Amino acid sequence: xxxxxxxxxxxxxxxxxxxxxxxxxxIALAAFSLLLSLIFYLLxxxxxxxxxxxxxxxxxxxxxxxxxxxxxxx
Amino acid sequence: MKKEDRxxxxxxxxxxxxxxxxxxxxxxxxYGHLSPGGGFQGGVVLGxxxxxxxxxxxxxxxxxxxxxxxxxxxxxxxxxxxxLLGIIGLIAGKSFLGNIFPLKKAGEIPxxxxxxxxxxxxxxxxxxxxxxxxxxxxxxQEE
Numbered sequence: 001x002x003x004x005x006x007x008x009x010x011x012x013x014x015x016x017x018x019x020x021x022x023x024x025x026x027i028a029l030a031a032f033s034l035l036l037s038l039i040f041y042l043l044x045x046x047x048x049x050x051x052x053x054x055x056x057x058x059x060x061x062x063x064x065x066x067x068x069x070x071x072x073x074x
Numbered sequence: 075m076k077k078e079d080r081x082x083x084x085x086x087x088x089x090x091x092x093x094x095x096x097x098x099x100x101x102x103x104x105y106g107h108l109s110p111g112g113g114f115q116g117g118v119v120l121g122x123x124x125x126x127x128x129x130x131x132x133x134x135x136x137x138x139x140x141x142x143x144x145x146x147x148x149x150x151x152x153x154x155x156x157x158l159l160g161i162i163g164l165i166a167g168k169s170f171l172g173n174i175f176p177l178k179k180a181g182e183i184p185x186x187x188x189x190x191x192x193x194x195x196x197x198x199x200x201x202x203x204x205x206x207x208x209x210x211x212x213x214x215q216e217e
Contacts, residue, residue, distance in 0.1 A: 046110035050102070054118040059204055062125050066211050 002042055009035045022068050030061040080129075088130035095123035103197040107186040113193040117200025124205050133212050142209050145202045152199035159191060 009032060016028035033056030040049035096119075103116030128136035163172030173187035 047112070047115070050111055050115045051118065054115055054122060058122045059118060059125065062122070062129070063208065063211060066208070 002039065005035055005039055005042075009039070022071075023065070026061060026064045026068065029064070030057050033057040033060070080132075085130045088126045092123050092127045092130070095126065096120060099123060099197070099201070103193050104190065106193040107189045113196030114200055116193070117197035118204060120197060120201035121204030121208075124201070125208050128208070128212075133209075137209065140205065142206070145205050145209070149199055149202040149206065152195050152202070156192065156195045156199070159188060159195070163188070 012028050012032040012035065016025050016032060019025040019028060033052060036056065037049045037052040040046075040052055099116045099119035101116075102111035102119055103113060106112035106116065124136065124140060160171045163174065164170055166172065166174045168174070171188065171192070173189075175187035177187055178185045
């Protein structure tokens with residue numbers, strides 16, 4: 001279970017690095033964060049899992065999307 | 075963000091979701107000493123609830139209700155309250171942040187003495203900080 005989630009986490013991290021479109025990269029980073037919080041929960045650290053899900057998947061994604069919406073595409 | 079670039083689905087869904095997210099943040103703060111969660115996590119959830127509100131209603135309407143000087147004052151006021159609570163413990167003859175309230179049976183909300191108050195203060199401070207980060211990113215730059 002944990003091994004397969006870790007493999008998916010590595011795949012999403014590679015996606016987040018390789019995407020040319022920044023919005024796709026941010027979504028991949030949010031998926032990375034959500035799966036990481038699932039790993040924390042499975043490893044009996046629900047406290048860290050809540051913090052990771054709230055900060056990583058929620059606030060950081062919103063801030064990145066706001067910043068991207070202020071840039072222009074050339 | 076203008077009104078036209080927001081889709082109706084995002085606007086209505088986030089508007090309906092905001093009270094439940096704020097309630098979950100308050101739950102995380104007030105049960106922080108009994109179950110997973112606590113001041114920081116609950117504060118982040120509160121802040122993201124307000125951010126979601128500004129995604130649904132627009133940043134200007136949100137900033138009219140939760141204005142930036144008010145939020146700044148809240149953050150500074152809360153850290154002052156935190157330090158004052160610590161000094162109250164010192165005055166009572168215990169260590170810094172020492173508890174002066176009587177402890178009750180575990181399992182209820184007002185059982186841990188100072189911990190509930192400290193969680194509340196830290197939660198409001200963290201939420202105010204996250205809202206401030208969002209506001210300062212959303213500021214329109216004058217050309």
